[in-house]
Amino acid sequence: MTANTNLERRVAEHYASEPQLRAPDRVLHAALASIETTRQRRGLLAPWRFAYMNAYTKVAAAAVVAIAIVALGLWRFGGIGTTGPSPTPIPSPTPIPSPTAALSASQPPPPTGTFTSNMHGITMSFPTGWAVTEATAPWTTLELAGFGDTAADFIYDEGLDDGHLFLEIASQPLAGASGPAWADTIVDEPCETSATITVDGAQGLLIACTRLRAMFWSEDRGYVVLLHRSPDEAWLDDVYDTAWFEGVLATVQILPPVIGTADTFVRPFDYVLPGAPVFDYGATEATYWEVRVPAYNNAGHPGGLIAQAIGGGRVDPCDAESAVLPLDPGPDSVIQYLRTIPELTVTNASDTTVDGRPARQATVTATGGGADCAELYLWGELTESFITDLELRLVVLDVDGEHVAVTIYGEPENPELPSLADAIIGSFQFAPTE
Amino acid sequence: MQTELVGRAQHGDREAFGVLAGGAVDRLYATARHILRDAELAEDATQEALVRAWRDLPALRDAERFDAWLYRLLVNACNDVGRRRRRWRAEITVVSTEPSELDRATELADRDELERGLRRLTDAQRSVLVLSFYRGLSPTEMADALDIPVGTVKSRLHYAIDALRAALAADERSVTGTTREERMA
Numbered sequence: 001m002t003a004n005t006n007l008e009r010r011v012a013e014h015y016a017s018e019p020q021l022r023a024p025d026r027v028l029h030a031a032l033a034s035i036e037t038t039r040q041r042r043g044l045l046a047p048w049r050f051a052y053m054n055a056y057t058k059v060a061a062a063a064v065v066a067i068a069i070v071a072l073g074l075w076r077f078g079g080i081g082t083t084g085p086s087p088t089p090i091p092s093p094t095p096i097p098s099p100t101a102a103l104s105a106s107q108p109p110p111p112t113g114t115f116t117s118n119m120h121g122i123t124m125s126f127p128t129g130w131a132v133t134e135a136t137a138p139w140t141t142l143e144l145a146g147f148g149d150t151a152a153d154f155i156y157d158e159g160l161d162d163g164h165l166f167l168e169i170a171s172q173p174l175a176g177a178s179g180p181a182w183a184d185t186i187v188d189e190p191c192e193t194s195a196t197i198t199v200d201g202a203q204g205l206l207i208a209c210t211r212l213r214a215m216f217w218s219e220d221r222g223y224v225v226l227l228h229r230s231p232d233e234a235w236l237d238d239v240y241d242t243a244w245f246e247g248v249l250a251t252v253q254i255l256p257p258v259i260g261t262a263d264t265f266v267r268p269f270d271y272v273l274p275g276a277p278v279f280d281y282g283a284t285e286a287t288y289w290e291v292r293v294p295a296y297n298n299a300g301h302p303g304g305l306i307a308q309a310i311g312g313g314r315v316d317p318c319d320a321e322s323a324v325l326p327l328d329p330g331p332d333s334v335i336q337y338l339r340t341i342p343e344l345t346v347t348n349a350s351d352t353t354v355d356g357r358p359a360r361q362a363t364v365t366a367t368g369g370g371a372d373c374a375e376l377y378l379w380g381e382l383t384e385s386f387i388t389d390l391e392l393r394l395v396v397l398d399v400d401g402e403h404v405a406v407t408i409y410g411e412p413e414n415p416e417l418p419s420l421a422d423a424i425i426g427s428f429q430f431a432p433t434e
Numbered sequence: 435m436q437t438e439l440v441g442r443a444q445h446g447d448r449e450a451f452g453v454l455a456g457g458a459v460d461r462l463y464a465t466a467r468h469i470l471r472d473a474e475l476a477e478d479a480t481q482e483a484l485v486r487a488w489r490d491l492p493a494l495r496d497a498e499r500f501d502a503w504l505y506r507l508l509v510n511a512c513n514d515v516g517r518r519r520r521r522w523r524a525e526i527t528v529v530s531t532e533p534s535e536l537d538r539a540t541e542l543a544d545r546d547e548l549e550r551g552l553r554r555l556t557d558a559q560r561s562v563l564v565l566s567f568y569r570g571l572s573p574t575e576m577a578d579a580l581d582i583p584v585g586t587v588k589s590r591l592h593y594a595i596d597a598l599r600a601a602l603a604a605d606e607r608s609v610t611g612t613t614r615e616e617r618m619a
Contacts (some may be wrong), residue, residue, distance in 0.1 A: 008595060
């Protein structure tokens with residue numbers, strides 16, 4: 001305790017002695033410039049129009065549009081940063097009635113924004129000034145999502161009517177199918193015009209009809225990037241043409257699987273996280289390692305995995321200060337221990353293997369909140385209270401004498417998660433004991 | 435005053451948000467800088483947190499919790515930026531032997547040692563140390579900012595300090611070939 005207190009004091013003094021850090025001015029300027037083109041989330045299709053803007057923001061937004069028009073000229077005709085004819089001087093920022101009206105007579109804005117799809121695992125550039133609505137659910141059907149559906153990301157020109165001009169992004173596992181076979185099964189407008197393409201090194205097809213649809217595939221996942229232009233606004237076909245769409249596709253990057261090592265864990269292990277959906281790290285500590293899916297969290301139904309070196313059970317799991325209850329070697333002793341706790345329901349217990357080691361898995365639900373047992377502390381290791389009133393899957397194994405429990409939360413709410421969790425757990429490779 | 439600005443910004447007032455952002459940007463940046471140990475990444479994380487704050491502000495129910503909520507967005511942004519950094523490093527294995535800017539600025543040996551120890555921690559471990567010992571947040575405030583129970587805050591702090599001690603010992607071993615404890619024995 002004294003050692004801890006001394007080190008805490010040392011850390012506090014260290015921070016106190018650091019010079020005052022000030023953010024460079026560009027940080028605030030860039031953030032404020034970015035919010036000029038960022039719509040607040042008020043429900044999926046809430047309108048955002050010039051009518052809500054004050055005089056300052058009108059001028060600023062008009063300036064963005066004016067600069068975008070000039071930048072576009074550079075992008076399409078010669079490229080930014082290349083030598084060639086002198087560019088048109090940037091006009092003074094003058095308020096104009098509508099960005100779309102200006103652009104309809106001109107060219108599309110350059111793809112200077114960058115979007116990362118946490119659900120679908122790609123990054124790409126998109127036109128300046130367009131708004132983004134992120135997917136909050138996986139794409140699980142063979143039908144392409146309609147504008148505003150939660151299964152796809154939509155990047156759209158909000159200066160037009162909703163659904164008139166947008167890029168749509170979606171992906172799903174190939175589920176054993178070949179890429180071309182998968183592309184064949186996806187339902188969209190009938191169209192026989194297609195060409196082979198390569199997107200970030202992945203083979204695919206560009207299907208050009210009313211909509212321009214790129215379908216490409218990695219080893220185990222198929223991706224769709226689609227450009228929709230409303231037939232009600234014929235000028236869109238000329239401005240947002242195939243060449244423009246190919247320019248956007250050239251910016252696509254498929255996020256690769258993350259190969260990592262939990263090297264601070266008491267039993268270090270290697271693991272592989274899929275590129276889609278994107279996982280992030282809740283914690284990587286000596287006895288606690290957590291990865292989770294931000295897209296699920298943003299959608300209001302969190303999902304992820306927690307690996308814990310449990311250090312035994314508790315004599316009284318309702319008491320945070322209870323003594324540790326040693327458990328016999330082997331994974332089944334953990335399941336047996338859980339069955340002795342009245343506040344837990346343990347079902348579907350079955351054998352499995354992890355890293356070639358015998359393991360047991362079960363569905364566990366804890367009830368909490370009662371007067372006698374407000375919170376449950378299942379594990380001997382100092383840890384937070386166990387998640388209550390939520391169906392969890394628990395996979396338990398014995399790694400050379402250390403019980404490791406993997407808790408998967410959010411499976412019922414996130415239908416893609418069980419197979420993702422199985423793949424992640426299946427990738428675990430524990431370091432040999434020295 | 436801040437509550438009123440938050441209310442206005444929630445209704446789409448960009449000027450009000452500009453005032454809030456201007457008042458918060460330095461402490462956000464400093465916090466991100468200590469978590470990520472990298473000036474450029476800290477800029478990215480700060481900018482990302484501010485843009486997310488604007489985007490999601492209408493969903494903030496209690497305007498008085500704006501500061502804690504902003505820290506939550508910043509820590510999440512640091513996690514995201516940190517994850518991108520890990521990916522980048524995984525793909526491009528460049529081992530830098532140059533001392534960092536902070537190294538150059540640090541003159542005292544003790545600070546150097548602690549600095550190296552802090553750099554060995556994960557972003558998540560540094561987050562709790564920075565919020566607690568740099569920003570001076572109480573466990574309750576940290577729980578609010580990190581959206582985790584107070585008990586978890588305490589355990590994470592405990593583990594972070596343990597990890598720092600282990601990192602310092604490892605650093606000492608790498609420098610001298612032995613630990614202070616071993617020398618004392």
